[in-house]
Amino acid sequence: xxxxxxxxxxxxxxxxxxxxxxxxxxxxxxxxxxxxxxxxxxxxxxxxxxxxxxxxxxxxxxxxxxxxxxxxxxxxxxxxxxxxxxxxxxxxxxxxxxxxxxxxxxxxxxxxxxxxxxxxxxxxxxxxxxxxxxxxxxxx
Numbered sequence: 001x002x003x004x005x006x007x008x009x010x011x012x013x014x015x016x017x018x019x020x021x022x023x024x025x026x027x028x029x030x031x032x033x034x035x036x037x038x039x040x041x042x043x044x045x046x047x048x049x050x051x052x053x054x055x056x057x058x059x060x061x062x063x064x065x066x067x068x069x070x071x072x073x074x075x076x077x078x079x080x081x082x083x084x085x086x087x088x089x090x091x092x093x094x095x096x097x098x099x100x101x102x103x104x105x106x107x108x109x110x111x112x113x114x115x116x117x118x119x120x121x122x123x124x125x126x127x128x129x130x131x132x133x134x135x136x137x138x139x140x
Contacts, residue, residue, distance in 0.1 A: 002051035005044070007130035008093065008121050009034070009072055015121030016040065017129045018050070026129035028122035037075075038082060045083070053079065055084055056093030056128040069112060091132045093124070 001021055008015035014037050015138050016029040044050065058066045072090075075105055080088055 002049035002058045004052045006054040006125045007052050008125035008128055011082055013121045015125035017125035026126050028126045031121045054089050054091045054129055057090040091128055092130050
């Protein structure tokens with residue numbers, strides 16, 4: 001079975017998370033610069049089988065577009081062209097940053113660690129992936 005990757009895209013940082021090969025557990029992998037995303041996916045997929053990529057889709061609370069929504073749509077189009085063998089899926093990412101912050105607090109992470117935005121982005125990507133996996137279970 002192939003892994004599922006999740007991307008929490010931002011203009012400054014991109015959080016990455018993946019599942020294990022059995023698609024049971026979501027784990028944070030890395031935080032990278034947006035310009036390095038295509039290279040990262042190319043290198044990662046050279047050593048690991050990835051069948052799906054879940055892209056966090058930014059929406060406001062009322063479900064309307066945010067300032068970042070168009071950029072994510074544009075990125076999605078480019079990813080589909082560059083990696084045609086991978087299935088790309090949009091998944092609502094509302095509240096993931098808040099949930100990631102709470103998760104860090106509850107896990108006992110020190111204040112210094114919680115301030116590192118790269119940690120927050122990785123956890124947000126992991127939460128997006130977990131949410132997608134739960135949604136997929138309900139849909140079956």
